[in-house]
Every structure is written in C-alpha cells, then in structure tokens.
Amino acid sequence: MDQPARKRGRPRLLDRDVGLDIAARLFWERGYEGTSTADLTKAMGINPPTLYSMFGSKEELYRQALDFSVSRENGRRSEILQSSLPVYEALRLYLYDIADGDTQPDKPPGCMVSTAVLQHAEENASVARMTAGLREASIQTLKARFDRAVEEDELPSATDTDTLARFYGAIIQGMSAQACDGACNALLKRMIDLALAAWPGKIIT
C-alpha cells in the first residue's frame, strides 16, 4: 500500500534527490561558475532538456542543491547548538561538527556555503546574494544563541554578541578556506581550540 502511486506517463529515470545530491557535490567542488551544465548533465546521466524540466535553470538548480544540502546539516547542528550544554561547550561541538564537514574523506573539502561565490561576474550577482544570505543566517543563529546565553547569565551582559558571532563566523570561513587548501581535520580542531581561548571570561595559560 506504500506504493509511490505510480503516475501515468513515462517514468523518471533520475530521482530528484539523487540529482540534487550529484549537483551539490559538483557545485561544492568546482563552485557555481566553475560548474557547467554539461558537467551536471553528464554526472547525472541525463540530457540537457531533462535538467531544465526538473530544475528550471542552472541558477535554480544551484539554489535547490544548496537548500537540499544545508537542510541535511541544519538539524544536527541546530541540536548541538541549542542543546542543554553550557554555551561554551555547545559552541565547541558545533565548530567541531563543521570541521568534520570540511574534511570528509569522500567529499570535496571545505564548506559548500562558507566560501562560495565570494568573487563573481556581474551576471551572477543574484547567486552571490543567495550564498551571502545563507552565511548571514548562520551568523544570526550563532548570535541568537549567544544572546540567550547573556539572558541566562552564561555570558556577561555587556558582551558584544554580534561581534562574537561574526568572529566565530570568520573562523568557520577560515576553516573552509584552509580545508580547500588541504588542511586536515586535526589542524582545524586545533584552530578551534585556539579560537575558543578568545571566549569572554577565559584565562589562557
């Protein structure tokens, strides 16, 4: 009874999510401008008209592939950050999870969002705005968690949570860049430990 309700007409050869996964991987590795529609159709095993009927356009496919990938990570990372752990420990695990994502053995290095479309041709400005928006949203998530920590007396009330969030955002972006340049997981985590030494109230030795 769980039948996928076979519709009429010729059946699809490519599952939509499989296609998005393949596209995400290509965009992740080569960037938006470095990935051609020919690359995409070849990797998916389809012809150009199928790509356009399934996803609309290259830009729409990129957007959907980003949504698809981001939403897969968001659940776990949100759980880590919003857990009952002390904010400092939650932040550490959150950053470790991102470091793990930057250095997965069978996936492209770095983060698909953190360092994407920073430079771009004018015609791709709207794509750049999209990735910038995702980065800003991620920073706002951090800031909201820090604001809550202030309210719950885990952080001094004078804490500049905006700058604090953007600082750890910079670490996230720097980790992605260095992962692209070949940095290993252990190095990224050593960097995180250093960055956590800047946490308000810490005494470094």
Added chain:
Amino acid sequence: MDQPARKRGRPRLLDRDVGLDIAARLFWERGYEGTSTADLTKAMGINPPTLYSMFGSKEELYRQALDFSVSRENGRRSEILQSSLPVYEALRLYLYDIADGDTQPDKPPGCMVSTAVLQHAEENASVARMTAGLREASIQTLKARFDRAVEEDELPSATDTDTLARFYGAIIQGMSAQACDGACNALLKRMIDLALAAWPGKIIT
C-alpha cells in the same frame, strides 16, 4: 639623460603597470573564472592580440597581476611585522593593515589572495595552486615571526607556532570573506581584537 630610451617601432599605447593594475582590479572583484578576456581588453582599452602579446595568456596575466599587487603590499606589511614592536603589537598592526586593505572605499572588498579560487573547474587547478601557494607563504611568514618571538622569549617555548599562524590566517581569510559580504572596517577590527584575546598568556575579562 633619464630618457626612457625610445625604442624603434610603434610606441605602446598602454603602460604595462597600468594594465596590470586594471587587470588586478577586475580579477579582484570578479575572480579568475568570473573575469573574461573581453572584460580585460575592454577595461584596458586594447584589442585581444595586444593583451596576448603583452601578457601571454589569461593565466599568465593573472599571475603577473597577483605579483604586481602582492609586492605593493608586502613591503609595508613586512615592515610592520618585523618591526621592533612586541610581537603582539606588531601582529595587531599587521592585522589592522589587512583589515584596511579589505575595506578600501574605491577598491573591491576583501583580499585578492585570501579568498581567491577556492573552488574551481578542473582546468583551472594550476591557478588555484598558485593562490593557495600565496596563502601558504603568508602563513609561513607569520609562523616565522612567531618562531622568532619564541626564541626571543616573547612567547612560551612550548607554543604551537604553526597552529597559531594558521589560526590568524583563518582570521585573515574570514575577514576577507565577510568584507566581500559587506562588512565594514570597524567590524573587522573588533573581530581582530577578539582574535588577539586568544594570544597565549592573555587574561581576558
């Protein structure tokens, strides 16, 4: 007598350094893959064959434009870092100078090297290797200064200078990314101040 020794033949319409400056600005704003040879020739006011006779190829032009730009900054930044100031203060001024470079009013945002060609088509792998090499060199410069600080008892002898250098490298890359996303100079400097709080031996309040 300081005559530029007018050679025979038709004189050049475009000065080489002026051309490199224009090219650097375009590559800086749009990235390597986002800048076309047509963009470059149009901005320089020349025809394609002139570009190729002057600079060899698009990739060679990118390399020369990078060298041209980097060498302009390197003198001042090296002076700051190698000055007689305490290493901690030298590092602060060094990072501030980079923040200023990321947010020059009449130039593209971010750094031309820090966040360049992180993702790329396969055919541009050699270009990516080049920018990655420049980033690594910059990190090694930091590490060398920190090693000197260890020798001169400005830092504990157990200091992991490699990780320390890569941590501040990550800050530099994160600042460039956020400048590309619109961050202002003051924000970048607040982030630097936070990053300096991670300096070994600091007591944060």
Added chain:
DNA sequence: AACATTTAATAGGGATCGCTATTTTAATGG
C-alpha cells in the same frame, strides 16, 4: 489495440569563451 499523459532523447541556436593569423599603423635609422 488505441489513446492520453508524461518523460527522455535528438539536434542544434545564439552568445561568449580564450586565443591568433594577418594586415595596418606609427615610430626610428639610414
């Protein structure tokens, strides 16, 4: 079997990509 519906495959269009063979122009040297 014939039809309706939905997708896949073929083939290619118009624009732009990086680049170059050839010709023209502008200077100096004799």
Added chain:
DNA sequence: CCATTAAAATAGCGATCCCTATTAAATGTT
C-alpha cells in the same frame, strides 16, 4: 624618402557556454 622595426587593429577560429524546439519512447487508461 625609403627600409626596418615594433606595436595596434581587423577579423575570425574552434570550442564551449546556457538553454530549447521538436521528436521519440514508455507508461496507465479505456
């Protein structure tokens, strides 16, 4: 004035870019 030198301008090459009009194939329905 002519020859020589060197750079600029014209014109366009083959490849690839993103995308689509059209045709063929595979299913459920009648």
